[in-house]
Amino acid sequence: MRVALKIAYDGGAFFGHQRQPDRRTVEGECLAALRAAKILRDPREAFFRSASRTDRGVSAIGNVIAFNTSFAPRAVVGAFNDRARDVWGWAIAEVPDAFHPRHALERWYRYHLFTDLSLPTLRRAAALFVGEHDFNSFTSDPAPGPITINRIGVSRAGRAILIDIRAGSFRRGMVRRIVSAMARCARGDILEEEIRAALNGRRRDFGIVRPEPLFLMDVLYSVPMRVILVPKIRDVLHSLESETELRVRFLATVQAAVRAAP
Amino acid sequence: MRVALKIAYDGGAFFGHQRQPDRRTVEGECLAALRAAKILRDPREAFFRSASRTDRGVSAIGNVIAFNTSFAPRAVVGAFNDRARDVWGWAIAEVPDAFHPRHALERWYRYHLFTDLSLPTLRRAAALFVGEHDFNSFTSDPAPGPITINRIGVSRAGRAILIDIRAGSFRRGMVRRIVSAMARCARGDILEEEIRAALNGRRRDFGIVRPEPLFLMDVLYSVPMRVILVPKIRDVLHSLESETELRVRFLATVQAAVRAAP
Numbered sequence: 001m002r003v004a005l006k007i008a009y010d011g012g013a014f015f016g017h018q019r020q021p022d023r024r025t026v027e028g029e030c031l032a033a034l035r036a037a038k039i040l041r042d043p044r045e046a047f048f049r050s051a052s053r054t055d056r057g058v059s060a061i062g063n064v065i066a067f068n069t070s071f072a073p074r075a076v077v078g079a080f081n082d083r084a085r086d087v088w089g090w091a092i093a094e095v096p097d098a099f100h101p102r103h104a105l106e107r108w109y110r111y112h113l114f115t116d117l118s119l120p121t122l123r124r125a126a127a128l129f130v131g132e133h134d135f136n137s138f139t140s141d142p143a144p145g146p147i148t149i150n151r152i153g154v155s156r157a158g159r160a161i162l163i164d165i166r167a168g169s170f171r172r173g174m175v176r177r178i179v180s181a182m183a184r185c186a187r188g189d190i191l192e193e194e195i196r197a198a199l200n201g202r203r204r205d206f207g208i209v210r211p212e213p214l215f216l217m218d219v220l221y222s223v224p225m226r227v228i229l230v231p232k233i234r235d236v237l238h239s240l241e242s243e244t245e246l247r248v249r250f251l252a253t254v255q256a257a258v259r260a261a262p
Numbered sequence: 263m264r265v266a267l268k269i270a271y272d273g274g275a276f277f278g279h280q281r282q283p284d285r286r287t288v289e290g291e292c293l294a295a296l297r298a299a300k301i302l303r304d305p306r307e308a309f310f311r312s313a314s315r316t317d318r319g320v321s322a323i324g325n326v327i328a329f330n331t332s333f334a335p336r337a338v339v340g341a342f343n344d345r346a347r348d349v350w351g352w353a354i355a356e357v358p359d360a361f362h363p364r365h366a367l368e369r370w371y372r373y374h375l376f377t378d379l380s381l382p383t384l385r386r387a388a389a390l391f392v393g394e395h396d397f398n399s400f401t402s403d404p405a406p407g408p409i410t411i412n413r414i415g416v417s418r419a420g421r422a423i424l425i426d427i428r429a430g431s432f433r434r435g436m437v438r439r440i441v442s443a444m445a446r447c448a449r450g451d452i453l454e455e456e457i458r459a460a461l462n463g464r465r466r467d468f469g470i471v472r473p474e475p476l477f478l479m480d481v482l483y484s485v486p487m488r489v490i491l492v493p494k495i496r497d498v499l500h501s502l503e504s505e506t507e508l509r510v511r512f513l514a515t516v517q518a519a520v521r522a523a524p
Contacts, residue, residue: 008516061515090520112511114504159507213508215515229520237517242376244509245421246475249374251506253323253477254270255499258352258491 002047002099003073004066005080006091006225009059011212013086016056026054026087030065033084039069039076051101051219055173057211062091062218064101064225077228081236088233091225099223106150106166106220109175112213113161117186119154122161125185126152128195129165129178137198137205138178139171147171152178164217173208181206264309264361265335266328267342268353268487271321273474275348278318288316288349292327295346301331301338313363313481317435319473324353324480326363326487339490343498350495353487361485368412368428368482371437374475375423379448381416384423387447388414390457391427391440399460399467400440401433409433414440426479435470443468 007030015023019031027050031043040046051064069076073092080089130149136142153164163182165175181198184190184206198204269292277285281293289312293305302308313326331338335354342351392411398404415426425444427437443460446452446468460466 008519010512059512061512061519088516090516110515112504112508114507157511159503160511212505215512217515218519227520233520237513237520240513240516241421242374243474244506244513245376246374247506247509249419249422250272250321250323250477251499251502253372253479254350254352254502257270257323257480258489258495258499 009087011059017053037079058214060216081232091227093225108217111163121186125182133199134201141172271349273321279315298345299341322478328363343494355487370479373425383448387444395461396463403434
C-alpha cells in the first residue's frame, strides 16, 4: 500500500530538506524514523518521495512525503512520531500506487514580513505576479516555460505582514524572490514597471529575503488527508507551547529589565 | 580601572557557562569578545570573574562579569556588543579594584512552571524554604554550613507559574531542586513534613526540574549599574522579537492546522 504523510517541522532544526551525508536534514530524519520504526526498509524500494524540498531555514506546517509500506495508515502515524525528532506527522492518506507527491494541485506558502509597509502598495505589487508569467528573474534555478501563480494574499497579523502565495508549483527560491521584489516595490526602491518587465522576460535580480520567516503551509491533492493526532503530538505541541512561551518571556523580561532603566 | 558588566543570554545557545576547550560557553564567548575588541588581553591579568556560573540550558537576564580594562565604561558596552554573539551587555558600573562579582548582596532567580498547580499550596511549600536552613538535600554539591533564602514569590503570568527565589548565594542545582520539591509537594507526592525534615539535615533527594525554564534575573551589589543601550542591542532585541514572533506563529499555525481537522 502507498501512503502520503503530512508533516510539520521547524526549519531551524535542520540543514535543509534534501538528504546529505553528515547533516541533519528533513528527508534524512524522516527516513531514519521510517526505517527505525520498520515502516519501510529501503527508500528506493518504497519509492520514497517528498512534495517540496524546502530551503534551509524554511519551516513547514504541511509538507508531504509518500512511500510504500505494509503498515496500516494509523499505525504509520504512531510509529513515525515515536521515532522522529523535530518532524511531526499529523495527517495521512492512502494513495494510488503511482502517486508522486510532487504532482500536487496547489502549494501554499506563507511569508512573514516584520517591516512596516503599506498593505495597499504591497497588494498592488502582488497583483503583478498573479497569473502566467516568465519567472526566470525570480528563481535561482531558471528553466524554460512560464509558471502560473493562482493567488497572493496580503494581510496583517499582529506585528507581522503575512504574504500567502499559491501556485501549482514553484521554482527554487521563487517565493523569497517575489517577496523581496514586492517589499522593495512597496518601499519605493523599484518601480512596478521594472517588475512587469522582468515578468515579461527581461532578466533582473530583485534580491532574496531570509528563509526563516517562510512556511510551507500546505500541499493540496485530490485525495483528502485524514488528521490523526497521536498522544505524542499533543505532548509535542504542549512542550512546544512551553518553549515558545519561554522565548516570549525571555524577550519580554530582557526588554522590561532594559526599559526599567532610570 | 575595573568594571562590572551586566549581561543577558539565552541558555539554549551555549553549552553551559564555564570555559571549556571545544564548546561554546558563556564565559568563552564573553572572553573571546573582550579579547577581539581589545577590551582586555589576558583574562588572568584582567582578573576576569563571573557572578554566577549558570548550568547548561539556564538563561540570564542579568548575570554579571567583571574585569580590569583601560576602556571607558560606555566604550566597553559598545565594543563588547559589537563582538559578542548571543550575549548582550546592557548595563555597566565602575567598581573598586578588589571587586569580585561573586560577592553579591543578593541573587534573584526565576523559574517558570508550565503545569497547573495551586498557588496557595505552592506558597505554603515555598514558605518552608525561606530563612536559614541546611540545604544539602537541595544541591548537587553539598558543603558544610547553612544558607539563607530571603524570599520566594509565587505568581501566575499567562500559562506559566513564576517562582522567584532570592538569596545571597546559591549552591549548585539549588533553585531547580527547591522547585522540584515545591511542585511535588503541591501535587501531593510528598508531605511538607518531609521537606521540613530535609531542611533540618535529614538527607533526601526530591529530584530536579529541567534547566531551560530557569532565568538568572539579577545579581545585586551596593554599586548601582548604569543601563547603556547601544544601537546593536536595540537591533538585537528587535530581531529577537521577530524570531520569537515566528516561533509563536509557527506553533499557532501548526495548532490551527491540526485543529481544523473535520
